[in-house]
Amino acid sequence: MSEREVLLDVRNLKKYFKVHQGILHAVDDVSLTISKGRTLGLVGESGCGKSTLGRLVIGLLEATAGEVFFKGSNVFALDEKGKSGFRRDAQIVFQDPFSSLNPRMSVFQLIAEPLLINRVCRGRREVGARVMELMDTVGLAERLVTSFPHELDGGRRQRIGVARALALNPDFIVLDEPVSALDVCIQAQILNLLGDLKKEYGYTYLFISHNLSVVRYVSDEVAVMYLGQVVERSGNRVLFQDPLHPYTQALLSAVPTVDLDREKKRVILEGDVPSPVDPPPGCRFAPRCVRRGERCTLESPLLSEVKPGHFAACHFA
Amino acid sequence: MDAAPVSAPLLDIRDLFVRFRTDAGVVHAVNGLNLSLRRGKSLGFVGETGAGKTTAALAALQLIQSPPGEMTGEIFFEGQDVMKMTEPEKRALRGGKIAMIFQDPMSSLNPIMTVEEQIMEMVSLHSAGAGARERAREMLTLVGIRPERGKDYPHQLSGGMRQRVGIAIALACEPSLLIADEPTTALDVTIQAQVIDLIKKLQSEVRTSLLLITHDLGVVAEICDEVAIMYAGRLVEAADLRKLYKKPLHPYTQGLFDAVPRLDADPDEKLAVISGLTPDPTDLPKGCSFSPRCPNVRDLCRERSCGMREHEPGHFVDCHFPMQDRNAANRGDGQ
Numbered sequence: 267m268s269e270r271e272v273l274l275d276v277r278n279l280k281k282y283f284k285v286h287q288g289i290l291h292a293v294d295d296v297s298l299t300i301s302k303g304r305t306l307g308l309v310g311e312s313g314c315g316k317s318t319l320g321r322l323v324i325g326l327l328e329a330t331a332g333e334v335f336f337k338g339s340n341v342f343a344l345d346e347k348g349k350s351g352f353r354r355d356a357q358i359v360f361q362d363p364f365s366s367l368n369p370r371m372s373v374f375q376l377i378a379e380p381l382l383i384n385r386v387c388r389g390r391r392e393v394g395a396r397v398m399e400l401m402d403t404v405g406l407a408e409r410l411v412t413s414f415p416h417e418l419d420g421g422r423r424q425r426i427g428v429a430r431a432l433a434l435n436p437d438f439i440v441l442d443e444p445v446s447a448l449d450v451c452i453q454a455q456i457l458n459l460l461g462d463l464k465k466e467y468g469y470t471y472l473f474i475s476h477n478l479s480v481v482r483y484v485s486d487e488v489a490v491m492y493l494g495q496v497v498e499r500s501g502n503r504v505l506f507q508d509p510l511h512p513y514t515q516a517l518l519s520a521v522p523t524v525d526l527d528r529e530k531k532r533v534i535l536e537g538d539v540p541s542p543v544d545p546p547p548g549c550r551f552a553p554r555c556v557r558r559g560e561r562c563t564l565e566s567p568l569l570s571e572v573k574p575g576h577f578a579a580c581h582f583a
Numbered sequence: 584m585d586a587a588p589v590s591a592p593l594l595d596i597r598d599l600f601v602r603f604r605t606d607a608g609v610v611h612a613v614n615g616l617n618l619s620l621r622r623g624k625s626l627g628f629v630g631e632t633g634a635g636k637t638t639a640a641l642a643a644l645q646l647i648q649s650p651p652g653e654m655t656g657e658i659f660f661e662g663q664d665v666m667k668m669t670e671p672e673k674r675a676l677r678g679g680k681i682a683m684i685f686q687d688p689m690s691s692l693n694p695i696m697t698v699e700e701q702i703m704e705m706v707s708l709h710s711a712g713a714g715a716r717e718r719a720r721e722m723l724t725l726v727g728i729r730p731e732r733g734k735d736y737p738h739q740l741s742g743g744m745r746q747r748v749g750i751a752i753a754l755a756c757e758p759s760l761l762i763a764d765e766p767t768t769a770l771d772v773t774i775q776a777q778v779i780d781l782i783k784k785l786q787s788e789v790r791t792s793l794l795l796i797t798h799d800l801g802v803v804a805e806i807c808d809e810v811a812i813m814y815a816g817r818l819v820e821a822a823d824l825r826k827l828y829k830k831p832l833h834p835y836t837q838g839l840f841d842a843v844p845r846l847d848a849d850p851d852e853k854l855a856v857i858s859g860l861t862p863d864p865t866d867l868p869k870g871c872s873f874s875p876r877c878p879n880v881r882d883l884c885r886e887r888s889c890g891m892r893e894h895e896p897g898h899f900v901d902c903h904f905p906m907q908d909r910n911a912a913n914r915g916d917g918q
Contacts, residue, residue: 312771450631454854458854479843506846520772
């Protein structure tokens with residue numbers, strides 16, 4: 267299964283922010299790999315550091331410590347030329363298609379912008395042809411080329427975001443909650459589009475979402491984050507059928523489903539996600555955990571391979 | 584629709600139209616809505632953005648500003664037509680008999696008042712005399728917040744706690760109807776589970792009727808007894824929860840179910856998508872408003888809509904050609 271070439275290799279990545287109250291551990295020692303042509307779904311609740319991680323791996327934020335290898339070379343050690351190549355190869359689609367597009371630019375200008383900045387097209391005609399091609403790829407009608415974002419619905423706006431990300435023929439795309447702002451019907455359209463694009467062009471995705479059903483639908487592998495750390499990681503099917511970490515179990519049981527007959531064991535977590543500012547030693551999940559033991563508050567569990575290909579960070583997994 | 588006094592509905596909306604005059608034309612937000620909710624029941628009011636769900640709820644509270652809004656139709660609450668109420672009567676209704684919880688607990692709370700004061704404000708508006716502070720503390724305890732936290736301002740609370748405060752304010756005067764407008768949409772899934780649990784618990788304890796506005800069919804399945812599906816300002820299907828989830832009759836309802844990615848589905852299968860977009864409310868299509876997107880559309884549908892009818896006992900649908908008994912097995916129809 268894992269004979270594939272590793273495209274992205276994240277090792278012990280950390281991002282701390284200095285805030286008024288102390289040090290905020292947004293991403294705390296995260297390691298993961300994504301193979302070429304695969305989708306890693308990154309799930310977690312607000313504030314768990316998943317978007318920060320997404321920004322770190324494509325170089326939008328500078329890491330506090332750790333390394334990111336892309337196609338075998340250390341991204342943080344690239345020279346200027348290597349960096350601009352990496353920025354072409356690794357793209358991002360943002361959550362909110364309302365605020366991530368410049369309201370004063372037309373669809374044409376928005377999609378042409380990355381082409382012009384990187385000077386990948388020769389002459390106006392080539393830019394025009396490429397914009398049209400991209401619009402076709404993401405399913406935007408040609409007549410919309412002169413429209414402005416405010417004239418379009420959320421789904422179409424998100425298609426512009428996707429077209430911009432695809433413009434430079436990247437290998438790797440971070441999708442940061444790409445469907446969270448959309449209605450279910452539009453969400454389904456965008457998810458299908460992303461799936462088709464992956465099949466056709468072999469893109470590698472890091473798909474960030476708080477929605478487990480969506481992640482289940484798009485991912486090959488899944489990593490679950492809690493307070494800056496990956497607490498569980500495995501193949502898609504395994505994680506949803508046999509979650510090992512108590513947080514993953516609670517998260518899965520909390521998803522409201524439309525299946526009336528499915529027997530559900532509800533695990534309702536008490537309290538809120540604690541603050542990531544100066545976290546205490548021990549397991550970050552311990553204060554809310556149903557299986558908490560004495561060891562958990564003293565010793566932080568490491569992410570270890572509990573079953574082949576299935577990693578969990580829990581003393582009792 | 585017969586008015587047997589015993590089972591007279593708590594809320595009965597009849598033939599409601601709400602329009603807004605704007606520069607871009609007349610926005611037809613609600614178009615002939617009929618909806619009734621019986622005492623003690625909880626109704627899930629489902630639809631996509633712009634379907635008119637919130638507008639209908641605001642109409643029930645007489646909170647549609649006019650101009651630009653215009654309302655016609657009848658809205659009976661406890662047998663009284665709220666459209667004909669005087670302004671003081673309406674004020675007593677809002678928050679007193681009918682309370683509302685809003686989607687975004689951050690923007691619906693007053694940032695410069697402590698949460699305790701905000702609950703007290705509601706209590707003293709609707710009942711005379713002392714005891715408001717005690718009542719506020721009682722309410723906080725009821726929704727699972729330690730009463731000491733009442734001295735906190737909204738920004739000091741987490742999203743889940745803010746929504747609990749919203750619920751405490753809404754229930755402080757023991758309303759007979761609680762309208763919850765996407766109460767969990769802004770919350771994380773584990774916090775959403777807590778709030779759903781709380782709403783269910785309170786509903787059985789306080790015996791308030793609930794109108795739950797949401798786009799999430801999963802949340803409705805957790806809380807509601809009955810479901811009404813709204814599309815382009817009118818109902819397309821209504822039934823009790825089990826009937827509708829087991830056997831959706833309207834192609835739009837079916838499309839909504841198919842578009843939701845499911846935890847137990849085969850991830851290699853493509854999601855079924857309703858083609859096109861919800862219609863422009865300033866320019867609704869002729870005939871059935873779903874006809875331009877409907878997979879089963881026929882000529883008749885483009886000419887006139889069917890009107891709501893009882894297809895099976897207790898299962899209402901507005902469609903000339905309702906869905907047949909399709910893959911009932913798909914929905915886990917074991918026994």
